[in-house]
Structures are given as C-alpha cells and as structure tokens.
Amino acid sequence: MPDTPTKETVLAALKSVRTPGGLDLVSAGILSEIAIVKGKVYFALSVPPRDARAYEAVRREAEETVRALPGVAGATVVLTADAKEGEAAKQADAAIGRGIGGVRHIIAVASGKGGVGKSTTAVNISLGLLANGLKVGLLDADVYGPSVPRLLAISEKPELIGDNILAPIEKFGLKTMSIGFLVEEETPMIWRGPMVISALTQMLNDVAWGELDVLVVDMPPGTGDAQLTMAQKASLAGAVVVSTPQDLALIDARKGLEMFKRVNVPVLGIVENMSFFVCPKCGEQSDIFGHGGAENEARKLGVPFLGALPLHMAVRETSDAGRPIVVSDPGSTHAKLYREIAASIWNGLSGAATVKGPKIVIE
Ligand SMILES: Nc1ncnc2c1ncn2[C@@H]1O[C@H](COP(=O)(O)OP(=O)(O)OP(=O)(O)O)[C@@H](O)[C@H]1O
Numbered sequence: 001m002p003d004t005p006t007k008e009t010v011l012a013a014l015k016s017v018r019t020p021g022g023l024d025l026v027s028a029g030i031l032s033e034i035a036i037v038k039g040k041v042y043f044a045l046s047v048p049p050r051d052a053r054a055y056e057a058v059r060r061e062a063e064e065t066v067r068a069l070p071g072v073a074g075a076t077v078v079l080t081a082d083a084k085e086g087e088a089a090k091q092a093d094a095a096i097g098r099g100i101g102g103v104r105h106i107i108a109v110a111s112g113k114g115g116v117g118k119s120t121t122a123v124n125i126s127l128g129l130l131a132n133g134l135k136v137g138l139l140d141a142d143v144y145g146p147s148v149p150r151l152l153a154i155s156e157k158p159e160l161i162g163d164n165i166l167a168p169i170e171k172f173g174l175k176t177m178s179i180g181f182l183v184e185e186e187t188p189m190i191w192r193g194p195m196v197i198s199a200l201t202q203m204l205n206d207v208a209w210g211e212l213d214v215l216v217v218d219m220p221p222g223t224g225d226a227q228l229t230m231a232q233k234a235s236l237a238g239a240v241v242v243s244t245p246q247d248l249a250l251i252d253a254r255k256g257l258e259m260f261k262r263v264n265v266p267v268l269g270i271v272e273n274m275s276f277f278v279c280p281k282c283g284e285q286s287d288i289f290g291h292g293g294a295e296n297e298a299r300k301l302g303v304p305f306l307g308a309l310p311l312h313m314a315v316r317e318t319s320d321a322g323r324p325i326v327v328s329d330p331g332s333t334h335a336k337l338y339r340e341i342a343a344s345i346w347n348g349l350s351g352a353a354t355v356k357g358p359k360i361v362i363e
Pocket of ligand 1: 111113115116117118119120121147221273274309310311312313315316317320
C-alpha cells in the first residue's frame with residue numbers, strides 16, 4: 001500500500017522551497033489551502049502580479065518538490081495574482097489616475113465578448129491617433145489574455161525607473177504597457193476581480209506615461225464586475241465598443257454600451273470589425289455576416305457609428321506578425337479607415353472633460 005500524502009507532509013516538504021525574498025514557502029504566508037484528491041495535490045501561491053515572473057521558478061520548484069513525495073500522483077501549483085481583498089479595494093479607491101497628470105484623455109476600447117478583434121482594433125486605432133499627430137499611449141488591461149506583446153512584437157521587459165515606477169516600452173512611437181511584459185506567457189495565473197483592478201491601478205499609476213494626448217486602454221473582453229469597476233474607476237473620458245456584425249456579438253455589444261452608461265462614461269462610438277469580406281483576388285465585396293448590423297444598432301441607440309473594417313488577410317497577418325497595418329502599410333485602405341476612425345474618436349473627445357484629479361481617501 002503506497003503512502004498517502006497528507007497536508008502535513010506536503011507542508012513539511014514545502015518548507016525547503018524558498019521565495020525570491022529568502023523565506024520558506026510556509027512562513028511566507030502565500031500558500032492557499034492545500035487540496036489532495038486521489039493522491040493529486042493542488043494549491044496556489046498568492047503573489048503580486050509584478051513579481052509573477054520571479055515566482056515562476058518557485059512555483060515549478062514547489063510542484064517538483066511535492067511530486068517527489070511518496071504516494072503523490074501529481075501536483076498542480078498555480079500562481080494567483082492576489083492581494084488581500086481589503087487592500088485591493090483600498091488601492092482601487094485611491095483613485096486610478098494618480099500620477100498621470102500628463103495624460104489628457106483616457107479612453108477604453110471594449111467588447112461585449114472575446115475574439116471580435118478588440119485588441120487589433122485598439123492597437124491600430126492607437127497608431128491611427130499617432131499618425132494623426134497626437135501623443136499616444138496604449139495600456140493593455142486585458143489581463144486574461146494580454147495581446148499587446150504579440151501585436152507589437154515586444155519581448156523585452158520594461159525598465160524600473162525610480163521607486164517602483166516602470167518605464168513604458170516605446171514601439172512605432174507608441175508608449176505601451178502590458179501585464180504581458182511582466183509575466184511569462186506560459187505562467188499560469190488566476191485573476192480575481194479585485195486583483196484585476198489593482199493590476200490596472202498599478203499600470204496606470206506606476207508607469208511613467210509622461211505627456212500624452214490620449215491613453216488608450218485595451219479592456220478585458222466582457223461586461224463582468226471587473227470590467228464595470230474598471231470603467232468606473234479609470235477616469236475614462238470615453239469608450240469605443242468593438243463588435244462584429246453577427247447578432248450575438250451585437251447583443252453582447254449592447255451589454256457593453258449599457259455598462260458604460262451605468263458608470264456615466266460617454267460612448268464615443270461603435271466600430272464594426274470583420275464587417276465584410278473583400279476577395280483578395282477579384283476585389284469583390286461579400287457581406288458574409290450581414291454587414292451593417294452595428295451601424296443600424298448604433299443609429300437605434302443614438303450612439304455614433306465610427307466605421308466598418310473588413311475581414312482581411314492583411315489585417316490578420318500584419319497584426320499577428322507584430323507589424324500593425326497602420327504602420328506596415330500606411331497607404332492601404334485599411335490603414336486609412338483606422339486613421340479616419342481615430343480622427344472621429346478624437347473629435348468626439350474634444351468636447352469631453354479631461355482626466356479628473358485624484359480622489360483623496362482619508363482613512
Ligand atoms: N479585420 C480583421 N480582419 C482579419 N483578421 C482580423 C481582423 N480583426 C482581427 N483579426 C484577427 O482576429 C483574431 C482575434 O483578434 P484580437 O486578438 O484582436 O481579438 P480580441 O477581441 O482582442 O480577442 P480576445 O478577446 O482574445 O482578447 C486575431 O488573429 C486577429 O489578427
């Protein structure tokens with residue numbers, strides 16, 4: 001009969017694993033409950049998102065240590081980007097927006113659901129704003145699936161300047177920050193609502209954005225609590241909702257619009273992505289998804305329609321190769337469309353209020 005692992009044997013073994021700060025894992029107080037099911041051991045290490053990279057080696061060592069115990073059939077250790085709920089809430093309350101006095105407008109690019117091309121649109125709109133002569137930053141707040149490192153082919157890590165301040169990484173003249181720069185792609189991370197907010201707070205507050213006309217925030221897809229809180233806390237001057245023409249996506253897009261309405265963020269407009277298909281051989285346009293749905297919906301809802309972007313190989317290829325079409329083929333129809341959409345967004349912002357100052361919390 002093989003030995004059965006117990007919590008005690010697992011904990012005893014984990015005492016030999018050290019955190020980057022030199023503490024043993026048990027004393028460090030970052031261990032979750034240990035679950036043992038049919039000889040398989042599961043637990044999490046709660047770490048600040050910025051330290052996730054440093055903790056990846058610790059996670060692996062913890063897994064290997066537990067797997068080596070007699071009777072253990074398997075071990076799964078995940079990093080959870082965690083902070084004490086109260087702490088995260090306090091951080092969020094301490095007003096997202098502190099320290100970004102040089103940023104004139106923060107806008108969100110959002111979608112009611114994933115996979116509609118939100119990040120591709122956010123990147124190309126940012127570069128469109130830049131091509132129109134503005135100073136622009138792009139914050140990839142899509143902590144669940146950060147795409148900016150891939151879309152802009154950035155593999156370097158941001159530099160730490162001064163006390164806990166990160167320098168944004170500049171690419172094609174665009175200043176960017178992404179949780180993907182800080183965490184290895186394969187690092188398993190579980191994000192909890194309050195943590196998403198505090199990660200966003202840090203990326204807004206603790207990054208040396210400098211003087212910007214617009215900071216574009218690529219939001220996590222969906223309309224859950226985390227998105228709602230972010231929309232509420234990030235002092236947004238406006239939001240752009242990306243949708244595909246299919247009905248389902250439009251239902252989701254409507255949820256997105258509703259979310260911004262609830263938190264009094266003006267919707268600058270809807271972008272219809274993958275709207276129609278242009279045959280690369282003959283140039284014929286086919287409305288495979290019933291193009292025009294978003295425009296009709298926008299009209300019905302009294303929201304500006306910012307434009308329709310075709311489903312096109314060139315957009316996908318350039319996007320996935322880290323050379324967005326606005327910079328790699330500025331003379332193309334697509335690049336022109338993105339610049340026009342960017343211009344409409346900027347015009348819509350002209351009337352909007354600039355970023356509010358910090359909300360001071362007295363405890
Ligand atoms: N107009 C377009 N034409 C062709 N391909 C596109 C277009 N827009 C986006 N894509 C492609 O669709 C895929 C999904 O796009 P993207 O990652 O921007 O979506 P997303 O909505 O941000 O997704 P997620 O919800 O996963 O973050 C990518 O491969 C991208 O290159």
